[in-house]
Amino acid sequence: xxxxxxxxxxxxxxxxxxxxxxxxxxxxxxxxxxxxxxxxxxxxxxxxxxxxxxxxxxxxxxxxxxxxxxxxxxxxxxxxxxxxxxxxxxxxxxxxxxxxxxxxxxxxxxxxxxxxxxxxxxxxxxxxxxxxxxxxxxxxxxxxxxxxxxxxxxxxxxxxxxxxxxxxxxxxxxxxxxxxxxxxxxxxxxxxxxxxxxxxxxxxxxxxxxxxxxxxxxxxxxxxxxxxxxxxxxxxxxxxxxxxxxxxxxxxxxxxxxxxxxxxxxxxxxxxxxxxxxxxxxxxxxxxxxxxxxxxxxxxxxxxxxxxxxxxxxxxxxxxxxxxxxxxxxxxxxxxxxxxxxxxxxxxxxxxxxxxxxxxxxxxxxxxxxxxxxxxxxxxxxxxxxxxxxxxxxxxxxxxxxxxxxxxxxxxxxxxxxxxxxxxxxxxxxxxxxxxxxxxxxxxxxxxxxxxxxxxxxxxxxxxxxxxxxx
Numbered sequence: 001x002x003x004x005x006x007x008x009x010x011x012x013x014x015x016x017x018x019x020x021x022x023x024x025x026x027x028x029x030x031x032x033x034x035x036x037x038x039x040x041x042x043x044x045x046x047x048x049x050x051x052x053x054x055x056x057x058x059x060x061x062x063x064x065x066x067x068x069x070x071x072x073x074x075x076x077x078x079x080x081x082x083x084x085x086x087x088x089x090x091x092x093x094x095x096x097x098x099x100x101x102x103x104x105x106x107x108x109x110x111x112x113x114x115x116x117x118x119x120x121x122x123x124x125x126x127x128x129x130x131x132x133x134x135x136x137x138x139x140x141x142x143x144x145x146x147x148x149x150x151x152x153x154x155x156x157x158x159x160x161x162x163x164x165x166x167x168x169x170x171x172x173x174x175x176x177x178x179x180x181x182x183x184x185x186x187x188x189x190x191x192x193x194x195x196x197x198x199x200x201x202x203x204x205x206x207x208x209x210x211x212x213x214x215x216x217x218x219x220x221x222x223x224x225x226x227x228x229x230x231x232x233x234x235x236x237x238x239x240x241x242x243x244x245x246x247x248x249x250x251x252x253x254x255x256x257x258x259x260x261x262x263x264x265x266x267x268x269x270x271x272x273x274x275x276x277x278x279x280x281x282x283x284x285x286x287x288x289x290x291x292x293x294x295x296x297x298x299x300x301x302x303x304x305x306x307x308x309x310x311x312x313x314x315x316x317x318x319x320x321x322x323x324x325x326x327x328x329x330x331x332x333x334x335x336x337x338x339x340x341x342x343x344x345x346x347x348x349x350x351x352x353x354x355x356x357x358x359x360x361x362x363x364x365x366x367x368x369x370x371x372x373x374x375x376x377x378x379x380x381x382x383x384x385x386x387x388x389x390x391x392x393x394x395x396x397x398x399x400x401x402x403x404x405x406x407x408x409x410x411x412x413x414x415x416x417x418x419x420x421x422x423x424x425x426x427x428x429x430x431x432x433x434x435x436x437x438x439x440x441x442x443x444x445x446x447x448x449x450x451x452x453x454x455x456x457x458x459x460x461x462x463x464x465x466x467x468x469x470x471x
Contacts, residue, residue, distance in 0.1 A: 028258075058157075159260070187259065212232070317334055320336075
């Protein structure tokens with residue numbers, strides 16, 4: 001079930017909220033747990049079996065680690081290996097088999113190809129597996145981590161707002177809220193507002209940009225020219241941001257409706273002036289996870305320069321691989337890692353001295369070129385598209401003006417403004433008017449219109465791609 005479906009918006013969520021705020025507080029976690037499993041089972045009962053099995057096994061590993069005996073490290077390693085194996089089987093097995101077959105057919109004369117398993121990828125497996133790995137680490141290295149109960153870990157992992165699309169939530173950040181949380185009207189109201197903004201970002205901005213991007217990027221390279229190619233990749237640049245951040249906003253908003261305070265996951269990454277800053281603002285829960293549970297344990301900045309650089313590239317290689325089982329994702333990760341390395345060895349000092357617009361242009365150029373390889377899985381096609389962006393191998397006489405409908409111009413203009421702090425500044429300026437009544441009226445009316453427009457989009461059965469499926 002998706003947050004953007006009519007079933008979720010008008011059946012699942014209203015019924016849950018109604019029952020949740022009618023029953024006694026002591027039963028609310030049980031209700032959330034039940035609804036969370038129903039939410040996940042909507043995509044397939046077998047998915048829920050995998051989720052339940054994962055939670056059960058991790059609980060067993062955690063209880064062994066909590067015993068504080070000489071075998072704690074063995075149980076930690078076993079638990080981490082279990083989770084890695086789970087991801088490998090469901091997400092990377094066919095990728096590994098495909099590469100083994102290529103090597104075998106290349107170097108062996110009598111090689112018999114291994115058949116693909118074609119395992120269906122469970123929704124959100126990377127998110128809930130990473131959460132459980134972080135919990136294992138926290139219990140192992142921090143003796144002050146609260147004792148883990150099965151019902152607590154089950155709700156922590158399966159809580160439906162962040163189950164299939166993140167953000168990746170830390171156990172220590174949520175356990176106190178599981179046991180007690182302030183379900184205030186103000187928090188509930190802010191949750192509704194946050195959810196509507198996320199819904200609008202996903203359905204109206206991201207999906208509209210996706211329509212433009214797919215029309216251009218999926219077309220043969222020789223049928224488009226440089227301006228059209230730039231329009232296509234810029235549309236995808238906005239699509240992926242508003243898709244990711246839209247779902248995160250909806251998750252955060254839903255959490256607030258039930259009293260949970262989930263950390264922000266995006267902080268206007270496209271206003272950054274370096275790749276380092278970009279990763280401090282983009283998918284914050286994932287980048288901090290890799291920092292805290294991989295980069296720092298490997299030595300972080302405390303080891304030799306060479307080792308630090310290797311650690312950095314390794315982290316971003318795995319960051320790319322986390323996103324999907326293709327070489328293009330691995331290249332995308334290493335691409336970002338390379339520029340982070342360059343900034344670490346001195347480029348950052350040049351960027352700090354350079355004019356802000358120039359540093360911003362550098363950041364955007366790196367990010368946009370990276371998105372080409374994120375979007376196009378074939379290396380040949382991706383490199384051909386990059387050449388076209390820089391005016392090479394241009395053969396098409398297609399007219400750029402044909403893609404500039406009033407709707408496309410309006411959507412791209414809205415995407416540009418929304419990816420900056422423009423509307424945040426406007427909101428702050430309006431607050432200075434010191435007329436709270438009219439400010440709230442205007443703001444809430446705008447949100448109602450945004451919700452109506454978003455629902456209209458869903459009802460019309462418009463284009464609604466789901467980027468998170470591969471994660």
